[in-house]
Amino acid sequence: MGKLDGKVALISGGARGQGAAEAHVFTREGAKVVFGDVRDAEGAQVEAAVRAEGGDAVYVHLDVTVEADWDKAVRTATERYGKLDVLVNNAGIVIPRVPIEERTAEEWDRVMAINAKGVFLGTKYAIPAMRRAGGGSIVNISSVAGIGQSAHQEPAYAASKGAIRIFTKVTASQHARDRIRCNSVHPGPVDTEMLHSAMRDPEVLRRRLERVPLGRMGTIDEVVKAVLYLASDDASYVTGAELVIDGGALAQ
Numbered sequence: 474m475g476k477l478d479g480k481v482a483l484i485s486g487g488a489r490g491q492g493a494a495e496a497h498v499f500t501r502e503g504a505k506v507v508f509g510d511v512r513d514a515e516g517a518q519v520e521a522a523v524r525a526e527g528g529d530a531v532y533v534h535l536d537v538t539v540e541a542d543w544d545k546a547v548r549t550a551t552e553r554y555g556k557l558d559v560l561v562n563n564a565g566i567v568i569p570r571v572p573i574e575e576r577t578a579e580e581w582d583r584v585m586a587i588n589a590k591g592v593f594l595g596t597k598y599a600i601p602a603m604r605r606a607g608g609g610s611i612v613n614i615s616s617v618a619g620i621g622q623s624a625h626q627e628p629a630y631a632a633s634k635g636a637i638r639i640f641t642k643v644t645a646s647q648h649a650r651d652r653i654r655c656n657s658v659h660p661g662p663v664d665t666e667m668l669h670s671a672m673r674d675p676e677v678l679r680r681r682l683e684r685v686p687l688g689r690m691g692t693i694d695e696v697v698k699a700v701l702y703l704a705s706d707d708a709s710y711v712t713g714a715e716l717v718i719d720g721g722a723l724a725q
Contacts, residue, residue: 477499480504480559481507481550481556482506482560483507483546483559483560483561484560485546486510486564487508487519488511488532489512490693493508495563496523497523498697500527502701504559507533507553508532510532510534511534511536533546533549535564537562537587538586557599557606558609559609559610559704560603560611561612561614564587565614566583566587567584567627568580568584569627570627573628588637592640593640596611600653608652609652609654610653610655610708611641612700612704613637615635616659617723619635620717637657638715641655654703656716658703659717659719659723661685661717661719661723662722663691663693664690664691664692685720685722686724687721696718699716699718
């Protein structure tokens with residue numbers, strides 16, 4: 474028995490890193506998965522790899538800032554598999570930190586569009602499908618940047634992740650009556666390509682890890698296990714919650 478037997482999941486940002494890992498783990502746990510990204514070649518490779526393992530998954534092009542792409546992704550899930558039970562709003566970007574006065578409006582808008590608007594659009598299009606299915610689970614990937622350690626955060630990224638945190642609680646409160654749960658996951662520094670692209674200087678990464686009591690980066694597997702928990706019926710009484718996976722960073 475898998476934790477997601479009989480469920481249909483939609484995952485954004487699924488062509489690499491954490492999103493790709495979620496596609497693999499969710500199918501191993503019994504789900505049928507639609508996952509999307511803008512990296513079509515990489516997405517096709519992930520689909521092939523999942524299917525080679527015996528999983529049932531399909532890749533779709535999904536720019537999370539485009540409503541038509543979300544509409545198509547949700548319709549792919551409902552038309553191909555009959556329903557939608559789980560949404561993981563995983564897609565996101567981070568940009569190198571600069572002082573606020575040096576951040577351009579265009580850079581700010583791009584981060585907010587992908588990280589915050591993308592979560593809104595995914596939720597907007599998933600809710601009607603989940604309501605028809607009798608309920609569901611939405612898992613929004615935020616960050617410790619959306620809660621604290623503010624002196625060390627990139628402003629646009631932190632603002633976008635804070636928006637996800639509050640939007641999660643609004644969604645949970647307003648759609649509990651639809652039996653739709655919504656929770657946020659708040660990783661600290663995780664060993665991903667995105668983290669290393671933002672912290673190319675090893676000294677910068679070393680200083681970042683000094684603010685993590687466990688003294689190391691997290692792993693994708695550690696985050697995906699938490700996402701799986703929230704997506705599954707193991708978390709049937711959990712909604713509006715913040716699950717922090719940060720090696721103790723926010724405890725300081």
